[in-house]
Amino acid sequence: MESPATALTFRDATDADIDALVELIESAYRGDASRAGWTTEADILEGQRTDPEGVLEVIKSPDSRLLTAEQDGAMVACCQLEHRGEYAYFGMFAVRPTLQGGGVGKAVITEAERQARAIWGVTEMHMTVISVRDDLIAWYERRGYRRTGRMTPFPYGDERFGLPQRDDLQFELLVKPLT
Template sequence: MITAIAPVFRAAGQADIDAVVALVESAYRGDSGRRGWTTESDLLDGRRTDAELVAPLLESPEHGLILLAIVEGVLRACCHIERHDDSAYFGMFAVDPSLQGSGLGKHVLAEAERIARETWHCRAMHMTVIDLRSELIAWYERRGYRRTGEYKPFPYGDERVGIPRRDDLRFELLVKEFSGAAP
């Protein structure tokens, strides 16, 4: 049992792809995902991601990266952040289901925001969340994100990101403005 969460952060490299895919799958799909509160198992079957989708995210480190959170030498959380002009995109956020609720996710989100603000000089962070995930949206709202009412359709037919169990899935855009962001 890990009692104190003190993550070490680093950017993922090609050698980390399989571990990232395994972590994301464990957090969102199947029985392992049901151990945590971020599971999408009731909404989607199939895979959440794969190596073919993760590998290209590592190709342009000046514009994006997969941030790894290592706790006691083990990959326990990750996210993808990508710069888009003066804002950053946050996605592929996964925390080991056994550590969800421990505060590790807050550390990862804060580090991603710090990189976007201080390294890339972004003015905001944005993300998309399945709008039926009210508990997850509420978690982001407690961290300063606001719902925009802007929606994107779910990519029905693309089994690389899951097989929908419902026909009413869509993503909502959430945004957090950074106060005092560098110009």
């Protein structure tokens, strides 16, 4: 059987991908469809995870790229890379729920790190994760990211980020040296 890493094709997203990207990101994190995978946030957040305007903003930003991964011609994963000086920010990461746990996510994050080093020459990757997502944080730790204990507040009241189902949400900064 072919491994997910060799079966994936990577490219930068374009305007034509916006609807597919919004559907992919929403399916990985929100609603019943997200429960097919392990990255669901359905129990802590309802509402939207992103919208076409947010995706377009990432695609059009001169310091950002929205990397897509395709398998057999279908978009199966994506992530945002943003150049922020000495480091790159990793976000908007989504893998189709039915493919989670099969190595696609690991292949995408590995490629994102490689591209950030090669294109921008950065020495670190940063990301923020909702601090109560212990399983997700553990997954990133297995890939070399470390918890910093540096927290930023969740944007309560801004429905663009979802409708919180609990009052203790915050983001923790995770960092990985890229060598």
